[in-house]
């Protein structure tokens with residue numbers, strides 16, 4: 001049974017259909033990478049999964065239970081959507097930490113507000129997560145005192161603090177200088193080794209190839225091809241996949 005199954009997801013902005021019927025699934029503990037050219041709909045897909053946008057058609061199921069049905073959107077309460085959102089964590093390209101809070105508070109804020117556990121346990125978990133991302137010594141620092149790579153690692157710890165079923169990344173390293181990219185990719189790789197279920201939108205082809213169980217190539221709002229990393233990168237069936245991979249890896 002897949003942990004996540006997406007069926008026929010359709011999303012438009014005005015008259016423009018940006019997602020034209022997206023179908024895929026992912027197994028628990030697997031890493032799915034999404035590649036594709038600019039404007040193909042990758043961010044929109046992640047935003048629909050995190051209920052920052054609402055697909056007007058299609059379904060999203062977690063562990064075989066449909067949690068979202070675009071045709072029944074009107075029936076969903078704010079409270080229900082907030083709860084469903086907790087299945088997913090999202091790490092943005094631009095970190096988006098709260099500048100007025102230190103690192104520890106950035107991580108504990110949401111779990112404290114949602115009262116997911118006792119304050120002591122929430123803080124203990126946050127310290128464990130900081131250790132995981134290699135930033136135990138920075139718990140009292142403010143975002144402006146950290147490098148981009150460190151900020152992004154805090155953002156990863158913050159997303160993990162709510163223990164999502166699936167952690168999503170939208171080009172987690174594209175706002176970083178090349179020398180800071182490695183430290184963030186290393187953390188994501190460690191999470192993969194510890195069976196964290198992840199969906200990663202990335203332009204880092206070598207990384208995608210190394211870490212992914214499955215890769216999706218998006219093109220103009222459709223999944224043009226999906227398969228194992230080996231299938232997609234070494235033997236793409238679709239000509240557009242081949243062209244895209246050739247262009248980007250040159």
Ligand SMILES: Nc1ncnc2c1ncn2[C@@H]1O[C@H](COP(=O)(O)OP(=O)(O)OP(=O)(O)O)[C@@H](O)[C@H]1O
Pocket residue numbers: 013018036037038039040041042043044045
């Ligand atoms: N809020 C919005 N309103 C109107 N159009 C939008 C909105 N968000 C995205 N779009 C359009 O939807 C299409 C897909 O955008 P999206 O950001 O999902 O692409 P992407 O694959 O993430 O691209 P990139 O690689 O540049 O990040 C684009 O044509 C974009 O202009």
Ligand SMILES: [Mg+2]
Pocket residue numbers: 042043044170
């Ligand atoms: Mg994008």
